[in-house]
Amino acid sequence: MTKQELFNQITQKSSYLCVGLDTDLNRIPKHLLKAEDPLFEFNKQIIDATIDYAVAYKPNIAFYEAHGVKGWESLQKTIEYIPKEAFTIADAKRGDIGNTSNMYARAFFDAMNFDSITVAPYMGEDSVKPFLEFDNKWVILLALTSNAGGKDFQNLSLEKGGELYEEVLSKSQEWGSDEELMYVVGATRAEALQNIRKIVPDHFLLVPGVGAQGGSLEEVSKYGMNKHCGLLVNSSRGIIYADDSVDFAKTAGVKAQELQTEMEGFLAKFL
Amino acid sequence: MTKQELFNQITQKSSYLCVGLDTDLNRIPKHLLKAEDPLFEFNKQIIDATIDYAVAYKPNIAFYEAHGVKGWESLQKTIEYIPKEAFTIADAKRGDIGNTSNMYARAFFDAMNFDSITVAPYMGEDSVKPFLEFDNKWVILLALTSNAGGKDFQNLSLEKGGELYEEVLSKSQEWGSDEELMYVVGATRAEALQNIRKIVPDHFLLVPGVGAQGGSLEEVSKYGMNKHCGLLVNSSRGIIYADDSVDFAKTAGVKAQELQTEMEGFLAKFL
Numbered sequence: 437m438t439k440q441e442l443f444n445q446i447t448q449k450s451s452y453l454c455v456g457l458d459t460d461l462n463r464i465p466k467h468l469l470k471a472e473d474p475l476f477e478f479n480k481q482i483i484d485a486t487i488d489y490a491v492a493y494k495p496n497i498a499f500y501e502a503h504g505v506k507g508w509e510s511l512q513k514t515i516e517y518i519p520k521e522a523f524t525i526a527d528a529k530r531g532d533i534g535n536t537s538n539m540y541a542r543a544f545f546d547a548m549n550f551d552s553i554t555v556a557p558y559m560g561e562d563s564v565k566p567f568l569e570f571d572n573k574w575v576i577l578l579a580l581t582s583n584a585g586g587k588d589f590q591n592l593s594l595e596k597g598g599e600l601y602e603e604v605l606s607k608s609q610e611w612g613s614d615e616e617l618m619y620v621v622g623a624t625r626a627e628a629l630q631n632i633r634k635i636v637p638d639h640f641l642l643v644p645g646v647g648a649q650g651g652s653l654e655e656v657s658k659y660g661m662n663k664h665c666g667l668l669v670n671s672s673r674g675i676i677y678a679d680d681s682v683d684f685a686k687t688a689g690v691k692a693q694e695l696q697t698e699m700e701g702f703l704a705k706f707l
Numbered sequence: 708m709t710k711q712e713l714f715n716q717i718t719q720k721s722s723y724l725c726v727g728l729d730t731d732l733n734r735i736p737k738h739l740l741k742a743e744d745p746l747f748e749f750n751k752q753i754i755d756a757t758i759d760y761a762v763a764y765k766p767n768i769a770f771y772e773a774h775g776v777k778g779w780e781s782l783q784k785t786i787e788y789i790p791k792e793a794f795t796i797a798d799a800k801r802g803d804i805g806n807t808s809n810m811y812a813r814a815f816f817d818a819m820n821f822d823s824i825t826v827a828p829y830m831g832e833d834s835v836k837p838f839l840e841f842d843n844k845w846v847i848l849l850a851l852t853s854n855a856g857g858k859d860f861q862n863l864s865l866e867k868g869g870e871l872y873e874e875v876l877s878k879s880q881e882w883g884s885d886e887e888l889m890y891v892v893g894a895t896r897a898e899a900l901q902n903i904r905k906i907v908p909d910h911f912l913l914v915p916g917v918g919a920q921g922g923s924l925e926e927v928s929k930y931g932m933n934k935h936c937g938l939l940v941n942s943s944r945g946i947i948y949a950d951d952s953v954d955f956a957k958t959a960g961v962k963a964q965e966l967q968t969e970m971e972g973f974l975a976k977f978l
Contacts, residue, residue: 458806458807460810496803496807496810498801498803498807498808498810498811498814499807499810501810501811501814502810502811502813502814502818503814503818504779504783504814504818504819505776505779505780505783508775508776508779509776512775512776527803529801529802529803529827529830530769530800531800531802531827532767532769532798532800533852533854533856534854535729536729536767536769536770537769539731539767539769539770539772539773540769540772540773542773543769543772543773543774543775547773547774547775548775556800556802556827556829556830557829557859557860558827558828558829558849558852558860558861559800559827559849559852559854559856559857560854560855560856560857560858560859560860560861561855561856561859562854562855562856563854563856564856578829578830581804581829581830583804583805583830583831583833583834584831584832584833585804585830585831585832585833585834585835586830586831587831588828588831588832588878589828589829589831589871589874589875589878590829590831592865592866592867592871592874593865593866593867594863594864594865594866595863595864595865595866596863596864600860600863600871603860603863604860607859607860
C-alpha cells in the first residue's frame with residue numbers, strides 16, 4: 437500500500453485507528469473455545485465489527501507463535517480475511533542481519549501478504565534494509581516505546597548530543613524514505629512528539645499505548661499530526677476485550693466507533 | 708540446562724562449538740528436495756554427523772518462519788530430534804513488552820523445549836525479564852554484533868561514558884545472573900573481548916561470526932575464555948554448507964571435528 441492510498445483511506449473513514457489483534461485464548465469469550473479455530477473466529481468477528489472505523493489491523497505475532505503450527509494457521513487465515521482496503525501490520529519486532537532479515541521479509545511480505553512489519557533498530561542498517569527492498573511494503577522501526585523499560589536505553593544521552601531514540605530517527609532516514617518507513621512512538625510520552633516531529637516531519641508514526649497503556653489521544657493528535665495525518669493510533673485491549681460475553685464483537689464495534697468519532701473531531705481540528 | 712551442566716558437556720567433548728542451523732532450501736543438497744520434509748532431513752543428518760563435536764545447536768528461526776506452517780513443523784521436529792545433552796538456542800532475536808515477551812517465552816520454552824533464546828535489548832528491562840522467569844532457561848542478549856550496521860547504534864558514545872553496548876552489558880546484569888543470562892558478542896571484534904570480560908567476567912558469551920564472517924577462533928578463545936570456558940562459538944555456513952553433494956553430512960562432520968580439535972587445544976592452553 438502506498439502512503440497516498442493509506443491517506444485516502446484515513447480521509448474516507450475519518451479515522452486513523454489501528455486495531456491490535458493481541459488475541460489470547462485465555463481472554464477471548466469462553467463460547468468461542470468450542471470453535472474449530474478460536475483465534476481466527478475471534479479475529480473474524482472483531483474485524484467484521486470494526487472495519488468501518490479502523491484503517492489498520494495489527495496482529496501481535498507472539499500471540500500466534502505461542503501456539504506453534506496451529507497459531508501460525510490462525511494468523512495466515514486472519515491476514516487473508518482482513519479486507520484489502522486496510523493497512524496490515526505484522527507486529528513482530530524482528531531485527532537480524534542481511535540474509536536472515538530477508539527470510540523474515542519473505543515470511544511476512546510474501547508467504548503472508550502483510551503491508552508492513554515492526555523492526556527493532558539495535559543491529560543497524562543491514563538489519564533494516566532487506567525489508568525496504570520490497571515494493572509498497574513498509575518498515576515500522578521502533579524509536580521510542582511506551583513501556584517502563586523503554587528508558588533503559590532509548591533515553592540515554594549521547595556524547596554528541598541528543599538521546600538514543602533521536603539518533604535512531606535521524607540515522608534511519610538515510611536508509612529509506614517516508615514512503616516506506618514509519619516509526620513506533622509510545623503515546624504516554626506525548627510531550628516528546630513535538631520534538632520527534634522536528635526530526636521526522638513527514639513520516640507516519642504508529643502510536644501504541646492509547647487507552648490501556650494510558651496515553652491521551654488528544655495530545656497525540658495535537659502534537660503528532662502532519663498534513664497527511666501521519667498517525668496510526670493503536671488500541672488493542674480497550675477494543676477487543678471490552679466485553680467477554682457473546683456480544684463481544686458488537687461491543688468492540690462500539691468502542692472502535694467511539695475512538696473513530698474522537699478522531700474525526702481531531703482530524704477536523706488539527707489536519 | 709544449568710551452567711554447570713553446560714560446562715560439564717564442554718569438558719566431556721573438549722568443545723565449545725555451536726552449530727548454526729541456518730537451513731535454506733536454496734542451499735541444501737538437491738537430492739534432499741525429494742524428501743518429505745527437506746529442512747528436517749537436512750538438519751537430522753547434520754546433527755547426527757556433528758553431535759560428537761558440538762555442544763550446542765542454534766536454529767535460525769527466520770529460516771523456518773519463511774516457510775510458514777511447514778517451516779514451523781520442520782523446526783518442531785528439529786528441536787525434538789536434538790539430543791538432550793546439547794544446549795539449544797532459538798536464534799529469534801525477539802524483544803517486546805511484558806505479556807508479549809511472555810508469549811514468545813512460552814512459544815520457545817514450552818511449546819518447543821529450547822534451552823535459550825536470543826533477545827534484542829532495545830526495549831529494556833520489561834522486555835527481557837519475562838524470559839528470565841523460566842527455570843533453567845536462558846536469555847542470550849544482543850550486546851555487540853558483528854554485522855556492518857552494528858556500529859550504527861551499538862558503538863555510540865554515551866554522555867556518561869562508555870558505548871551503548873557496554874551499557875547493555877552493565878545494565879542487564881541487574882536483571883539476571885550469569886546462571887540465566889548470556890550475551891551475543893561478534894567475533895570480528897575480538898579486541899573488544901578484553902574490555903567485555905572486564906564488565907561480564909563470569910557470563911557465557913555466544914560468539915557468531917567465526918569462519919564465514921571472518922573472526923579468529925584463537926583470538927576469541929584467548930581473550931574471551933573464563934574459568935568455566937564461558938564461550939559458545941558458532942559456525943553455520945562453514946559447517947553445514949561445506950559440501951552440497953550426497954556426502955554433505957560427512958563433510959559437515961569433518962569440518963566440525965576440525966573446529967573441535969582447535970578448541971581442544973585452546974581449552975588446554977587458555978582454560
